[in-house]
Amino acid sequence: MTAVLAAVCIAILVIMALALTRAMKAPTVYDRILGVNMFGTKTVLFIAVVGYLMGRPEFLDIAIVYALINFIGMVAVLRYFEYTAPID
Amino acid sequence: MNLWQGLEPSQLITLSILVPFIGALLVLATGKAPNVREGVTLTTAVILFSLILAIYDYTLDGVAISLQVIELFPGLSIAFDVEPLGVLFALVASALWIVTSVYAMGYMRGNNEGNQTRFFFCFALAISSVMAICFSANLLTLFIFYEVLTLSTYPLVTHAGNDAAKQGGRTYLGILLTTSICFLLFAILGTYSLTGTLDFQAGGIFDESHNKAVLGLLLVLFAFGIGKAALMPFHRWLPAAMVAPTPVSALLHAVAVVKAGVFSILKVVVYIFGLDELADIPATDFVLYMAAATMVIASIIALAKDNLKARLAYSTIAQLSYIILGAMLATTAGAIGGAMHIATHAFGKITLFFVAGAIYTTAHKKLVSELDGIGKRMPLTMAAFTIGALSMIGLPPAAGFISKWYLLLGALDTAQWVAVIALILSTLLNAAYFVPIIYAAYFKPEKATSLDHAHGEPEPHGEAALPILIPLLVTAAMTVFIFFNHELPLALAKLMLEVAP
Amino acid sequence: MLEQHLAILPIILPLIAAPIVLILGRSLLSWGFATFISAWACFIAWQLLVATLSDGVLSYAVGGWPPPWGIEMRIDAANAFVLLAVSSISTLVLLFAKDSIQKEIDTSQHSLFYTAHMLCLAGLSGILVTGDAFNLFVFLEISSLATYTLVSLGRDRRCLTAAFRYLVMGTIGATFILIGVGMLYMKTGTLNMLDLSERIHAFESNRTINTGLAFIMVGVSVKLALFPLHAWLPAAYTYAPSAVTAFLASTATKVAVYVMIRFIFTIFGAEYVFEDMSMDLILMVLAVVAIFNCSYMAAVQSNVKTVLAYSSVAQIGYMILGVSLVSVTGLMAGMIHIVNHALMKGALFMAVGAVFYRVGSVEVRAFNGLGKQMPLTMAAFTIAGLSIIGVPLTVGFISKWYLVTAALEQNHWLIAALVLAGSLLAIVYIGRILEAAYFQKPPVDRKPVKEAPLSMLIPMWILVIANIYFGVDTSLTTEAARAAAETLFQNSADINALIESLRGTKVVDSLVSSDSSVISDSSVIDETHQLSAEVAQ
Amino acid sequence: MLVLDIVSSILLMTGIFFGFSGAVGLFRFPDFFTRVHAASITDSIAVILIIAGLLLQTSFDLNTAKLMFILMFLMITSPTASHALAKSARHGGLLTLGESKQQQKQQKEQMQQQEAGQ
Amino acid sequence: MSYVLDYYNYWVVVFLMMAGFYTVISANNLVKKIVGLNIFQTSVFMLYITMGKVSDGTAPILAEGVTQYSNPLPHVLILTAIVVGVATTAVGLSLIVRIKRAYGTVEENEFENKDDAI
Amino acid sequence: MHLGLWVVVLSLFWLLLSGYMQPMLLSFGAISVLLVVLVIKRMANVDQELKQVDFRLSIFRYLPWLLKEIMSSSFHVTKLIWSSPKDLSPTLAKISLKNIPKEKRVLYANSITLTPGTLSLDINKHEITVHALEAASVDELNEGAMERKIAGLWPKKGEEK
Numbered sequence A: 001m002t003a004v005l006a007a008v009c010i011a012i013l014v015i016m017a018l019a020l021t022r023a024m025k026a027p028t029v030y031d032r033i034l035g036v037n038m039f040g041t042k043t044v045l046f047i048a049v050v051g052y053l054m055g056r057p058e059f060l061d062i063a064i065v066y067a068l069i070n071f072i073g074m075v076a077v078l079r080y081f082e083y084t085a086p087i088d
Numbered sequence B: 001m002n003l004w005q006g007l008e009p010s011q012l013i014t015l016s017i018l019v020p021f022i023g024a025l026l027v028l029a030t031g032k033a034p035n036v037r038e039g040v041t042l043t044t045a046v047i048l049f050s051l052i053l054a055i056y057d058y059t060l061d062g063v064a065i066s067l068q069v070i071e072l073f074p075g076l077s078i079a080f081d082v083e084p085l086g087v088l089f090a091l092v093a094s095a096l097w098i099v100t101s102v103y104a105m106g107y108m109r110g111n112n113e114g115n116q117t118r119f120f121f122c123f124a125l126a127i128s129s130v131m132a133i134c135f136s137a138n139l140l141t142l143f144i145f146y147e148v149l150t151l152s153t154y155p156l157v158t159h160a161g162n163d164a165a166k167q168g169g170r171t172y173l174g175i176l177l178t179t180s181i182c183f184l185l186f187a188i189l190g191t192y193s194l195t196g197t198l199d200f201q202a203g204g205i206f207d208e209s210h211n212k213a214v215l216g217l218l219l220v221l222f223a224f225g226i227g228k229a230a231l232m233p234f235h236r237w238l239p240a241a242m243v244a245p246t247p248v249s250a251l252l253h254a255v256a257v258v259k260a261g262v263f264s265i266l267k268v269v270v271y272i273f274g275l276d277e278l279a280d281i282p283a284t285d286f287v288l289y290m291a292a293a294t295m296v297i298a299s300i301i302a303l304a305k306d307n308l309k310a311r312l313a314y315s316t317i318a319q320l321s322y323i324i325l326g327a328m329l330a331t332t333a334g335a336i337g338g339a340m341h342i343a344t345h346a347f348g349k350i351t352l353f354f355v356a357g358a359i360y361t362t363a364h365k366k367l368v369s370e371l372d373g374i375g376k377r378m379p380l381t382m383a384a385f386t387i388g389a390l391s392m393i394g395l396p397p398a399a400g401f402i403s404k405w406y407l408l409l410g411a412l413d414t415a416q417w418v419a420v421i422a423l424i425l426s427t428l429l430n431a432a433y434f435v436p437i438i439y440a441a442y443f444k445p446e447k448a449t450s451l452d453h454a455h456g457e458p459e460p461h462g463e464a465a466l467p468i469l470i471p472l473l474v475t476a477a478m479t480v481f482i483f484f485n486h487e488l489p490l491a492l493a494k495l496m497l498e499v500a501p
Numbered sequence C: 001m002l003e004q005h006l007a008i009l010p011i012i013l014p015l016i017a018a019p020i021v022l023i024l025g026r027s028l029l030s031w032g033f034a035t036f037i038s039a040w041a042c043f044i045a046w047q048l049l050v051a052t053l054s055d056g057v058l059s060y061a062v063g064g065w066p067p068p069w070g071i072e073m074r075i076d077a078a079n080a081f082v083l084l085a086v087s088s089i090s091t092l093v094l095l096f097a098k099d100s101i102q103k104e105i106d107t108s109q110h111s112l113f114y115t116a117h118m119l120c121l122a123g124l125s126g127i128l129v130t131g132d133a134f135n136l137f138v139f140l141e142i143s144s145l146a147t148y149t150l151v152s153l154g155r156d157r158r159c160l161t162a163a164f165r166y167l168v169m170g171t172i173g174a175t176f177i178l179i180g181v182g183m184l185y186m187k188t189g190t191l192n193m194l195d196l197s198e199r200i201h202a203f204e205s206n207r208t209i210n211t212g213l214a215f216i217m218v219g220v221s222v223k224l225a226l227f228p229l230h231a232w233l234p235a236a237y238t239y240a241p242s243a244v245t246a247f248l249a250s251t252a253t254k255v256a257v258y259v260m261i262r263f264i265f266t267i268f269g270a271e272y273v274f275e276d277m278s279m280d281l282i283l284m285v286l287a288v289v290a291i292f293n294c295s296y297m298a299a300v301q302s303n304v305k306t307v308l309a310y311s312s313v314a315q316i317g318y319m320i321l322g323v324s325l326v327s328v329t330g331l332m333a334g335m336i337h338i339v340n341h342a343l344m345k346g347a348l349f350m351a352v353g354a355v356f357y358r359v360g361s362v363e364v365r366a367f368n369g370l371g372k373q374m375p376l377t378m379a380a381f382t383i384a385g386l387s388i389i390g391v392p393l394t395v396g397f398i399s400k401w402y403l404v405t406a407a408l409e410q411n412h413w414l415i416a417a418l419v420l421a422g423s424l425l426a427i428v429y430i431g432r433i434l435e436a437a438y439f440q441k442p443p444v445d446r447k448p449v450k451e452a453p454l455s456m457l458i459p460m461w462i463l464v465i466a467n468i469y470f471g472v473d474t475s476l477t478t479e480a481a482r483a484a485a486e487t488l489f490q491n492s493a494d495i496n497a498l499i500e501s502l503r504g505t506k507v508v509d510s511l512v513s514s515d516s517s518v519i520s521d522s523s524v525i526d527e528t529h530q531l532s533a534e535v536a537q
Numbered sequence D: 001m002l003v004l005d006i007v008s009s010i011l012l013m014t015g016i017f018f019g020f021s022g023a024v025g026l027f028r029f030p031d032f033f034t035r036v037h038a039a040s041i042t043d044s045i046a047v048i049l050i051i052a053g054l055l056l057q058t059s060f061d062l063n064t065a066k067l068m069f070i071l072m073f074l075m076i077t078s079p080t081a082s083h084a085l086a087k088s089a090r091h092g093g094l095l096t097l098g099e100s101k102q103q104q105k106q107q108k109e110q111m112q113q114q115e116a117g118q
Numbered sequence E: 001m002s003y004v005l006d007y008y009n010y011w012v013v014v015f016l017m018m019a020g021f022y023t024v025i026s027a028n029n030l031v032k033k034i035v036g037l038n039i040f041q042t043s044v045f046m047l048y049i050t051m052g053k054v055s056d057g058t059a060p061i062l063a064e065g066v067t068q069y070s071n072p073l074p075h076v077l078i079l080t081a082i083v084v085g086v087a088t089t090a091v092g093l094s095l096i097v098r099i100k101r102a103y104g105t106v107e108e109n110e111f112e113n114k115d116d117a118i
Numbered sequence F: 001m002h003l004g005l006w007v008v009v010l011s012l013f014w015l016l017l018s019g020y021m022q023p024m025l026l027s028f029g030a031i032s033v034l035l036v037v038l039v040i041k042r043m044a045n046v047d048q049e050l051k052q053v054d055f056r057l058s059i060f061r062y063l064p065w066l067l068k069e070i071m072s073s074s075f076h077v078t079k080l081i082w083s084s085p086k087d088l089s090p091t092l093a094k095i096s097l098k099n100i101p102k103e104k105r106v107l108y109a110n111s112i113t114l115t116p117g118t119l120s121l122d123i124n125k126h127e128i129t130v131h132a133l134e135a136a137s138v139d140e141l142n143e144g145a146m147e148r149k150i151a152g153l154w155p156k157k158g159e160e161k
């Protein structure tokens, strides 16, 4: 099982890397935010899986807190960009 | 003669500093009533003089007077100590303050000067700090009040408040503060770090163990750091201060400021270095040559000046270097001559300035070339001028002869030919720039000045008003009096080298 | 009960007072309360100074947790001395602020001002008192955050950008300190300053600790505005309300200097910092450049607050120069100047604040003719200005005297000469303002102005009189500063001695009496302290 | 237990496959709005499957509840975020693929008309 | 090469630190400056956390059956530091809001033109 | 949402995160919940949107169906990603809201977004602007399966009794 969880962790990291690539380089600013958001939600999953991988399911608390912060941060960023962001 | 029998001798020191200080505060308080204010000034001056006389008595009787006020740094206090040189300077300053006060009243009123309260306030403050300088027991105390003197005379120099005054004030403050902070304070701190003390002691505080080169550096720093002694090239402040009213010039040139400078140099030479140690320092000769050069160059510049006060200012610069030169001879005769010259030059030069002020107040003339024939209109004034000029040149029966005699003796004693030549050359130059004035005043016909052209004929005037005339006659008389009674200052000057402060 | 907790009261009092002040709201009420608290803190600081001068070091364990696990408040002559200065100035500034802020801060924000002031005071006191390196960072940031707020309260909109830049620079500085402290912790496993100093010396020369030292020095240098990291200061001081500037100029940067002294002497040890790392040379050069460069900058400014701000950076150079001389006298000169400069700059900025209150501008031009119109304010400005120049009979002279003496003691003749030459530039920048005040006619289009109100004149003149009093009776300041400098050097020496002995023997007695919360100890190594180090490794 | 582990592994792996597909979609889809669809796969099915996989790893306890909470929370917030993002883009003036094609076409026609006119 | 790998955590910290620092210095937009500042601070938080790691020690969350924990003190410290950082960010952002109101812009070069800044 | 319900939800949330049943920690929790409820009470006055969210447990009847929808459409979109994404012809469409009660519109819009292939762009009183990867998805929505499911979840307000 550990091997599967480890593989899942790595796979999520790969997905996160892809999302991060998108966050850094994308045609529009909205694409970047999309990447950041995806990065955030995958981080929540990552923390959860890592907790099981390491035998410390207490990490789920951290995942919850991260999910909360990610959402609030997302909304804040979108409020900021809603009417101001230029399309590049 | 001692009016202050009931007092502890040390209280005399406190009083001699506090009396002019309180006088200054009273002047400020009575500023609204000019007559009361001037009364306060005069009374204070007279009280101060009587105090100094009492101190003088004690000193001749060999009573040691000292006073410690407060310890500023560990082992370093603001402290006072009476010694003969200080008494000599205090006597000169307090005596001249009386005459100058009378003169200033006449001058300030005669010229309708503004800010008279501030003027008399600062004047009294300056005298207070001069008294503190006279009796300072160590270099720290001397330095502190040296700076207070600079700051309290600054408003006097810039009295007029116009651009010229501001410019003059900048030069005055700039040079005096720069030299005192960069060189003098540095030398004091250097001395302190070498010896661990700053007390004035008979024979000096340096000894064989100290590096001669370092001592030489310190000597040079002291000589230039005491900017009030106007050793070239730090002399510019003195002519710059000519923008001030004449009583201030008298204060600067005779009563207090420059005298505080040369007094400090003598104190340092006699009580910090000691004449014996001084003679061993190679740099002494360097300072001596600088003094000699200053004497000659300043005299030549004076010769070229048409403005009477400017000519007198450069004359002062030259005369101050007599004293420095005397000190740097590092002999008894030289030091006595220097000390004596503080007194003799004071009376002679104050007479000359009073005359310049009298001419300006009555005839509104500033230039030497305008003075033709003025001796006929102001015979008494020009007689006083003649006596002052004789004293400057060093001819009998004026006091200047005595001090110059001792200086020449000292120079010959040590076979310092540079000093001898400089003294002779300077004497000739002095004669060259004073004699023509006297000649023109008495023997040339009066000519119409630019000022008078408006009226078409010379402005009619006689002698100056009494408050101006009497002081200048008194100082001229004193110049002659000292010539005949030179034992009085001479005793103090000789005592200086015997008594430990 | 209060007696027992004396050590922590200077922090707790203003910290509790801050929200109360905010709730009180109404300007006069919050002013009275804040002033009362500040005066109380001042009284406590005085008690602490007396206690340390007689009994030596006071140690207080917060929450009863003995060090090194808990946070220790540690008071010796050095910090009690600076604490007294800071709380006194705070009280005077609050007295001054009552009228001053009427013209400079919106009425709605007055209670905010007093709140931020209280927080700032709490932070500064905390920095001084704490014996824990991380706790120091926290207090530094409390005071800094309050400071940014205070600076931004001005009416000129430029105060906002100034505050923002200050925030950015200050946060970077604080973060540098955090990094440095982290590196020390990484290597030593402790945050207690005393423990840190003991363990740092167990490493002869360690890259992590060297790097930590570098980070801390840079971070603290930003906070204390050491040249060339001073760029935030002039704008912040210029556009902040005068009462704020008076407080900051005379306390905030000084406390940062104190922090540097603490780190150098108590934690790293003078020998390590100066001999092994040659930090003295770097500091000395920067200090001298600061003195000349910033004095020159001060001389060419047109805004008097900017003039004084640059002057502050130059004066900080003098303090750091004292530290860099590595001697009791030099450190003493630095400590004396910390306090003396607070007295001078406090008075100067208050005078400038009074001018703003009456004239509405602090350009040099605005001072024209004020010598006659505001004689008492300008007299105060003159005397404090002379003190900056270093004229005898003022505190400035005392500072300079000790500084030059210290330089000559170490045979740094050139440094001594440069210190004196630096005073000349002070003559220029102070002189310009005095010339305007006394020699220029008041502008014709300006209505004649009155003298400043008493509520401003009194605190201003208290400082002016202090300038003269402590310039003549130097016993208190010099004794306290000497005690402080000797304590700091003693710490350094003790550390070295202890390390020598530690390398030989390992047995050290434990002297912690864990049952009482107040432990008075000298610098003794507790073997128990090392437990946390083992935990960490 | 073994069965549970196998089922859990399959769920996790499937979830990862969808998640990875969504990430690839971020790069392969032609415009912003279509890419939002790709991202939403990772937000919905991938999350559901992975959490479900983890749920099988827990005995019924507080952690189960936490996992359920995370799932619920993500289910509510990620569409909200996607919607808010798309709405922002819309308000920001970003065109959909169809709209931009149409615009290009119009521009082309205008150009041709201009050329014809000349 | 092993040197690089052994200290990988420091390289991460250093990279983040430099990135944040660079942003603070180079960004023209004040909000971006604050973002840079946060990255900069976060790098330090990571430094602290990584140095609290004890080999074979797990996260310092109390749990049954776990004996070897990482050092909890850095975590506690960094919680405090995060609070400080959040407070700094809050003050910074509120200053930006006021700057925007006063100058109408949050671009540094734009308001520099509006004042004769010193 | 009723404040009492908030208290229950928040308390559960606290217990979820804490897991401790010690009196001191529980009382901390109680205080926190109280504070948050106070804030919510203030916000509810300010923010009317909160009232538009209605939450019933009967939502769980809807979830399995939604899960099935998500599954199937996920497969579809995944296929699109790996096959030929460049040939997509996404469409914009407006879906009428006339059959959906006010308090269920959020759920509806979220469900649309949650199912891959459709994305709610904008929402107003009468319709939702939907972006779909393929026209087929829009047709599916217009057929109204989801609409009916949601509308039938719980009775409209006023019909309750």
Ligand code: NA
Pocket: E037, E038, E041, E042, E082, E085, E086, E089
């Ligand atoms: Na942060």
Ligand code: NA
Pocket: D037, D040, F112, F113, F114, F115, F116, F117, F118, F119
């Ligand atoms: Na969707």
